[in-house]
Amino acid sequence: MSEHAAFLHEAIISWYDHHGRDLPMRSPSVSAWGTLVFEVMSQQTPIPRVQPIWVQWMERWPTPADLAAASPAEVLVAWDRLGYPSRALRLRECAEAIATSYEGEVPSSYEELLGLPGIGPYTASAVASFSYHQPVPVLDTNIRRVLGRVLDGVERPPASAPGRVEVARAAALVPADGDEAAAWNVSIMELGALVCTARSPLCQACPVDEVCAWRAAGYPAAPGKKRTQAWAGTDRQARGRVMAALRAAHQKLEAWDEDGRSGLGEGPRSGLGEDGRSGLGEGPRSGLGEDGRSGLAEGPRSAVPNVGITMEQALKAATLPGADPTQAQRVLEGLLRDGLVSQSPDGWIHLPR
Numbered sequence: 001m002s003e004h005a006a007f008l009h010e011a012i013i014s015w016y017d018h019h020g021r022d023l024p025m026r027s028p029s030v031s032a033w034g035t036l037v038f039e040v041m042s043q044q045t046p047i048p049r050v051q052p053i054w055v056q057w058m059e060r061w062p063t064p065a066d067l068a069a070a071s072p073a074e075v076l077v078a079w080d081r082l083g084y085p086s087r088a089l090r091l092r093e094c095a096e097a098i099a100t101s102y103e104g105e106v107p108s109s110y111e112e113l114l115g116l117p118g119i120g121p122y123t124a125s126a127v128a129s130f131s132y133h134q135p136v137p138v139l140d141t142n143i144r145r146v147l148g149r150v151l152d153g154v155e156r157p158p159a160s161a162p163g164r165v166e167v168a169r170a171a172a173l174v175p176a177d178g179d180e181a182a183a184w185n186v187s188i189m190e191l192g193a194l195v196c197t198a199r200s201p202l203c204q205a206c207p208v209d210e211v212c213a214w215r216a217a218g219y220p221a222a223p224g225k226k227r228t229q230a231w232a233g234t235d236r237q238a239r240g241r242v243m244a245a246l247r248a249a250h251q252k253l254e255a256w257d258e259d260g261r262s263g264l265g266e267g268p269r270s271g272l273g274e275d276g277r278s279g280l281g282e283g284p285r286s287g288l289g290e291d292g293r294s295g296l297a298e299g300p301r302s303a304v305p306n307v308g309i310t311m312e313q314a315l316k317a318a319t320l321p322g323a324d325p326t327q328a329q330r331v332l333e334g335l336l337r338d339g340l341v342s343q344s345p346d347g348w349i350h351l352p353r
């Protein structure tokens, strides 16, 4: 280990000891499963949004076997607004694979982790390092940015996934001792999240400012503009609206299931149309019981909410103001193709069961 590497370790780990956030997801008592769930959730979603969902998720499904026993619809509802909900379904598949192939224990080797559904190089290395203290490099966006600035003098790393050279260089910097390696990985990740941020690095608070190549070079701007992901008007926004409508419909059913009656109120047929169907709109009645109720639940017939929404309602949810007229149909077809949404033979649109 070079003197330079030893200095970086000492400076950044010591900075973390004083300034790192006290996140429940990073507690030493968190299981490997808890770490895996957190890493999947936080890849494309900021930590403040992830934290409450992760806490609820771990209370409800503390082990892979617990999540494997949940229905896809339950998992998608619990995923709430974390975005990219395919991750939730893949996480459930991952739980099934761990429950069936690894006796419910998250495997510890990088290769085995990488073989699990939905687990890529980043998550595999994070779990191997944070949970099993293996001396492997963890290359998330924050770590890549800090290393690129300190060592290469560049504002940001390539937009592509880390290549072999970048991985090898990061691996050479990882302390040989597993405990220290885990501390290094979490510390440099936190430095990137809190100090060496993408837009406004706080160099005056940085423990390695004196050896930072990018700072020494006068902060040269990276060529080209960083692509920022638009949201308004995109298919992602329209997909989010359909998923929100379906989560709401499913939650009504869950509330009814829990109470044995509608959780929506005490009045007759509360929340439903006059014919006992969902108040969400008009839809086909076929596939429902003869009385117009969903066939999925038993109970007082006057209060059973429908399990999904009609095609018309789904298309309406997918229609953004001023959008291309083909967008709604395209979005719905995409959701069906991705398995995030199902359609009953009678035409109702619902979460996969």
Ligand code: SF4
Pocket (backbone or CB within 6 Å): 146, 149, 150, 195, 196, 197, 201, 202, 203, 206, 207, 208, 209, 210, 212, 213, 214, 215
């Ligand atoms: S000196 Fe500034 S740019 Fe360099 S690593 Fe520290 S925060 Fe980042």
